[in-house]
Amino acid sequence: MTTTGFKPKDAVGQAAGQAFGPVPMLDLARQYAPLRAELLAALEGVLDQRQFILGEAVSAFERAAEAHLGVAAAVGCSSGTDALWLALAAAEIGPGMAVVTTPFSFFASVSAIHRSGARAVLADIDPVTFNLSPTAVEAVLDGPDGRAVRALLPVHLYGQCVDWTAFAQLGADRGLTLIEDAAQAWGARWQGAPAGALGDAAAFSFYPTKNLSAAGDAGLVTTNRPELAERASMLRQHGMRVRYHHDELGWNARMDGFQGAILGVKLKYIAGWNDLRRAAAMRYETLFRAAGLAEDGIYPEHGVVLPSEVPGSYHVWHQYVIRCGRRDALREFLSARQIGSEIYYPVPLHRQKALAALGYSEGSFPEAERAAREVLALPIYPEITVEEQETVVAAIADFLGDKN
Ligand SMILES: *Cc1c(COP(=O)(O)O)cnc(C)c1O
Numbered sequence: 001m002t003t004t005g006f007k008p009k010d011a012v013g014q015a016a017g018q019a020f021g022p023v024p025m026l027d028l029a030r031q032y033a034p035l036r037a038e039l040l041a042a043l044e045g046v047l048d049q050r051q052f053i054l055g056e057a058v059s060a061f062e063r064a065a066e067a068h069l070g071v072a073a074a075v076g077c078s079s080g081t082d083a084l085w086l087a088l089a090a091a092e093i094g095p096g097m098a099v100v101t102t103p104f105s106f107f108a109s110v111s112a113i114h115r116s117g118a119r120a121v122l123a124d125i126d127p128v129t130f131n132l133s134p135t136a137v138e139a140v141l142d143g144p145d146g147r148a149v150r151a152l153l154p155v156h157l158y159g160q161c162v163d164w165t166a167f168a169q170l171g172a173d174r175g176l177t178l179i180e181d182a183a184q185a186w187g188a189r190w191q192g193a194p195a196g197a198l199g200d201a202a203a204f205s206f207y208p209t210k211n212l213s214a215a216g217d218a219g220l221v222t223t224n225r226p227e228l229a230e231r232a233s234m235l236r237q238h239g240m241r242v243r244y245h246h247d248e249l250g251w252n253a254r255m256d257g258f259q260g261a262i263l264g265v266k267l268k269y270i271a272g273w274n275d276l277r278r279a280a281a282m283r284y285e286t287l288f289r290a291a292g293l294a295e296d297g298i299y300p301e302h303g304v305v306l307p308s309e310v311p312g313s314y315h316v317w318h319q320y321v322i323r324c325g326r327r328d329a330l331r332e333f334l335s336a337r338q339i340g341s342e343i344y345y346p347v348p349l350h351r352q353k354a355l356a357a358l359g360y361s362e363g364s365f366p367e368a369e370r371a372a373r374e375v376l377a378l379p380i381y382p383e384i385t386v387e388e389q390e391t392v393v394a395a396i397a398d399f400l401g402d403k404n
Contacts, residue, residue: 073229080205145158
């Protein structure tokens, strides 16, 4: 990571001792401003060709995505949720089978498993990375649910890959299909290999807040197995290989031309944006340490525990997530100062009403439950300024200081 690209401090604001203005959680206006002409031209191309669903813009994005990730095939679809379902269905995961995933993720990681007809089985997370723990998965595989498990669906949470060395080993030892939920991890790498190219198949989301985002809903399935790509393409079009001849019960899960066009433009910039996110994450680390707020343990005592990059991993910092013991009070304090923050995720999936039938209870996954109480995501995006990051850290220092 380099420090080039850092903007100089606003000496005037500092000298005047002023508090800097609001810090939004995300500001897409800054991303769109310099791309406006290029994006409008790409959208105009779709209008001129009138290929509104799939079509050339989507194919062009799929081919560019394949080259970018070094995967054999990429299949554009309507959302990250559909990408997860397509990946599972393409791999013929269905009724009577179980899939292991994490309780600490967005709901779709589990709901897509149920949509495939399979049953979700959960395992606890690693408290340092917040990612699915391979040790906990192994314990599940050796337990009563283990025999039904056909696939593992780890999530590269917050932009950092799961311990793929361990998951690849587990998959090989037990003959399991590996599906990556890479919705938050475009550009992340594990020992040099990109997220999306690690498992049998992977699912990306381009929801507008993701690090690579469309202007609406869109998703992508990637795979190095051509037969899975062929099945995903068939399933996203109502199970059709030949028009109006339906081989299987698929669904309408296609990508729109406009989204393909937007993504084709943004793909050219994502590597640079990820580098800026990495620089911003490093800057938070420096600022928190300089302010004496960073604690070295796994759980917070008086200060905050900072997120870290695992050796061998290339983190793209989709989110910068700290732990804080008085998380809810901190969040209110930041809101009062117009500093954005978010909780991903306040309720672990096994405590969701819709998933009560999974049969878990409070205490089933203590690490996920504790994380849900302590995590706070701070503003991070490629365009965030030094002043904004200083404002965030200064506010947290005030909160943790004596007067609170
Ligand atoms: C966003 C997200 C999804 C779902 O993607 P959509 O495009 O919103 O359907 C799935 N899994 C994870 C981990 C996500 O962050």
